[in-house]
Amino acid sequence: xxxxxxxxxxxxxxxxxxxxxxxxxxxxxxxxxxxxxxxxxxxxxxxxxxxxxxxxxxxxxxxxxxxxxxxxxxxxxxxxxxxxxxxxxxxxxxxxxxxxxxxxxxxxxxxxxxxxxxxxxxxxxxxxxxxxxxxxxxxxxxxxxxxxxxxxxxxxxxxxxxxxxxxxxxxxxxxxxxxxxxxxxxxxxxxxxxxxxxxxxxxxxxxxxxxxxxxxxxxxxxxxxxxxxxxxxxxxxxxxxxxxxxxxxxxxxxxxxxxxxxxxxxxxxxxxxxxxxxxxxxxxxxxxxxxxxxxxxxxxxxx
Amino acid sequence: xxxxxxxxxxxxxxxxxxxxxxxxxxxxxxxxxxxxxxxxxxxxxxxxxxxxxxxxxxxxxxxxxxxxxxxxxxxxxxxxxxxxxxxxxxxxxxxxxxxxxxxxxxxxxxxxxxxxxxxxxxxxxxxxxxxxxxxxxxxxxxxxxxxxxxxxxxxxxxxxxxxxxxxxxxxxxxxxxxxxxxxxxxxxxxxxxxxxxxxxxxxxxxxxxxxxxxxxxxxxxxxxxxxxxxxxxxxxxxxxxxxxxxxxxxxxxxxxxxxxxxxxxxxxxxxxxxxxxxxxxxxxxxxxxxxxxxxxxxxxxxxxxxxxxxxxxxxxxxxxxxxxxxxxxxxxxxxxxxxxxxxxxxxxxxxxxxxxxxxxxxxxx
Numbered sequence: 001x002x003x004x005x006x007x008x009x010x011x012x013x014x015x016x017x018x019x020x021x022x023x024x025x026x027x028x029x030x031x032x033x034x035x036x037x038x039x040x041x042x043x044x045x046x047x048x049x050x051x052x053x054x055x056x057x058x059x060x061x062x063x064x065x066x067x068x069x070x071x072x073x074x075x076x077x078x079x080x081x082x083x084x085x086x087x088x089x090x091x092x093x094x095x096x097x098x099x100x101x102x103x104x105x106x107x108x109x110x111x112x113x114x115x116x117x118x119x120x121x122x123x124x125x126x127x128x129x130x131x132x133x134x135x136x137x138x139x140x141x142x143x144x145x146x147x148x149x150x151x152x153x154x155x156x157x158x159x160x161x162x163x164x165x166x167x168x169x170x171x172x173x174x175x176x177x178x179x180x181x182x183x184x185x186x187x188x189x190x191x192x193x194x195x196x197x198x199x200x201x202x203x204x205x206x207x208x209x210x211x212x213x214x215x216x217x218x219x220x221x222x223x224x225x226x227x228x229x230x231x232x233x234x235x236x237x238x239x240x241x242x243x244x245x246x247x248x249x250x251x252x253x254x255x256x257x258x259x260x261x262x263x264x265x266x267x268x269x270x271x272x273x274x275x276x277x278x279x280x281x282x283x284x285x286x287x288x289x290x291x292x293x294x295x296x297x298x299x300x301x302x303x
Numbered sequence: 304x305x306x307x308x309x310x311x312x313x314x315x316x317x318x319x320x321x322x323x324x325x326x327x328x329x330x331x332x333x334x335x336x337x338x339x340x341x342x343x344x345x346x347x348x349x350x351x352x353x354x355x356x357x358x359x360x361x362x363x364x365x366x367x368x369x370x371x372x373x374x375x376x377x378x379x380x381x382x383x384x385x386x387x388x389x390x391x392x393x394x395x396x397x398x399x400x401x402x403x404x405x406x407x408x409x410x411x412x413x414x415x416x417x418x419x420x421x422x423x424x425x426x427x428x429x430x431x432x433x434x435x436x437x438x439x440x441x442x443x444x445x446x447x448x449x450x451x452x453x454x455x456x457x458x459x460x461x462x463x464x465x466x467x468x469x470x471x472x473x474x475x476x477x478x479x480x481x482x483x484x485x486x487x488x489x490x491x492x493x494x495x496x497x498x499x500x501x502x503x504x505x506x507x508x509x510x511x512x513x514x515x516x517x518x519x520x521x522x523x524x525x526x527x528x529x530x531x532x533x534x535x536x537x538x539x540x541x542x543x544x545x546x547x548x549x550x551x552x553x554x555x556x557x558x559x560x561x562x563x564x565x566x567x568x569x570x571x572x573x574x575x576x577x578x579x580x581x582x583x584x585x586x587x588x589x590x591x592x593x594x595x596x597x598x599x600x601x602x603x604x605x606x607x608x609x610x611x612x613x614x615x616x617x618x619x620x621x622x623x624x625x626x627x628x629x630x631x632x633x634x635x636x637x638x639x640x641x642x643x644x645x646x647x648x649x650x651x652x653x654x655x656x657x658x659x660x661x662x663x664x665x666x667x668x
Contacts, residue, residue: 036472085322087658089468095651098647098652098655105358105645230465267480267484273473277459277465277474277477280465
């Protein structure tokens with residue numbers, strides 16, 4: 001396996017860490033609510049996965065716990081924003097900070113906990129295709145679930161009544177209310193489900209990618225996920241591409257080092273953030289016009 | 304922040320009417336609202352107590368430790384004030400752009416680049432210039448670096464429509480990597496025993512202590528910055544223009560205000576304040592640059608700005624409160640074996656209370 005292939009393979013694996021929260025954030029933002037607490041949802045998910053995984057010995061139950069932990073943080077955010085009219089950006093950041101403190105304290109006993117990571121399964125047939133096989137079909141099962149999830153989310157958003165209602169809520173909640181639905185509960189549902197996916201992203205990081213818990217281990221990935229949704233202009237397939245772009249930037253660091261290429265380590269550490277920032281700048285202008293209307297009000301503070 | 308813009312509202316929904324009625328009810332019963340506030344704070348303090356109780360630590364002991372380290376033990380009050388310096392300035396870095404409706408979450412990165420630039424200048428100068436020249440040059444370097452870091456985010460918002468809350472967050476991580484690079488490679492102190500630290504500032508570059516206490520010149524400068532800013536935001540044309548932009552950008556544009564320039568300048572001024580905070584903390588308290596020196600003060604500052612509703616005076620009190628809680632972290636670690644980040648949870652709980660209470664208000668927050 002050459003370095004290029006290895007970068008892409010690790011890039012898919014790492015990109016999945018971003019893909020889950022970014023897809024979740026996409027759903028929430030389509031309903032008109034931005035969740036900067038995505039970082040906190042990931043932290044909660046990462047720790048919950050390790051705790052439950054190490055107690056029960058099952059990484060899968062850990063992933064489920066990550067899903068639940070993310071949902072709890074997201075529900076808090078949704079209730080504050082929808083029911084209490086709290087500022088979306090402030091609420092998200094406060095919940096991130098809360099999650100940071102909570103997971104540091106609760107996770108202190110689990111720093112050395114070891115969870116048997118999710119198994120790497122090579123898909124029969126597809127995995128044997130030269131080049132494509134090892135890159136896309138030789139991963140832990142959460143990666144495969146994410147492929148399916150992108151398709152399902154795309155289909156649900158654009159082809160189902162529920163998706164239509166979610167998107168309409170993000171544009172004009174009044175219209176949804178007039179049509180006899182409850183936009184507030186739709187938003188709460190969308191944000192909570194999206195945050196639960198962020199929790200799965202955290203679980204992919206802790207029990208899928210790294211295999212243990214460390215303080216503040218999400219390292220800003222949740223914020224990157226939010227940025228990915230912005231520059232992907234709220235389209236699931238572009239979210240997929242953006243997540244893998246980030247994953248490759250993340251993987252490039254370790255692969256280059258392993259091959260003895262002399263690139264500054266700190267530059268490589270900063271690379272994912274730089275790439276995200278650059279994408280945001282280059283694509284943000286065209287993407288902004290596609291923003292859900294309700295979200296534009298939230299992001300420019302003009303509501 | 305006052306509600307300056309007329310609300311272009313659609314006809315109110317049932318939920319909105321209900322909220323209006325509820326708001327009136329709450330407003331007419333001030334004592335009732337006070338009671339609600341107290342109950343919410345009590346619930347959150349109890350939740351925090353439950354959190355430490357899960358670590359088999361007595362919650363009352365924890366609160367006692369916080370109280371002691373903040374107020375009672377010797378030298379604790381000057382210590383709180385010194386810690387509050389970077390928090391206050393980084394909080395002002397949030398408040399100034401907030402006037403223009405911008406969300407600057409980059410206080411952490413702006414503190415870091417301010418301290419980094421000040422270190423660069425300070426270590427380079429060494430003993431070659433008299434102390435006060437050194438302070439001024441270090442302060443200029445720190446403010447310029449902070450202004451650059453904040454201004455870039457403002458520029459990206461204006462030219463590329465990149466949301467400044469997200470870009471400033473990303474810039475925080477980049478600032479940290481820049482600092483780590485410098486500390487692990489070119490700036491590493493050869494006599495530092497392998498620790499990633501810069502060379503210490505020379506003794507006369509350190510801000511002088513005042514009144515025979517551990518309070519240094521940085522506290523006076525920070526205080527002056529608060530008062531000057533309070534005046535500028537309240538009375539100057541620039542401050543007024545920022546409020547117009549924050550209240551209703553469209554109206555500002557039609558009044559031929561330079562909206563884009565105002566947005567960028569508010570971010571740059573905010574960033575320069577945080578950069579100054581980084582410099583003052585370096586030259587007054589830390590005396591050399593090391594990783595994690597800012598200890599999430601930039602984020603704590605964001606919470607302080609929120610709690611103080613972006614009013615410089617109130618923000619200062621919020622920053623003092625948060626500094627007092629933040630300095631108890633080592634004590635909690637030492638006495639109870641709690642992770643130092645436990646204070647982050649307490650700070651977040653304190654800020655959650657007003658979020659829970661938010662009703663329909665306008666403004667950046």
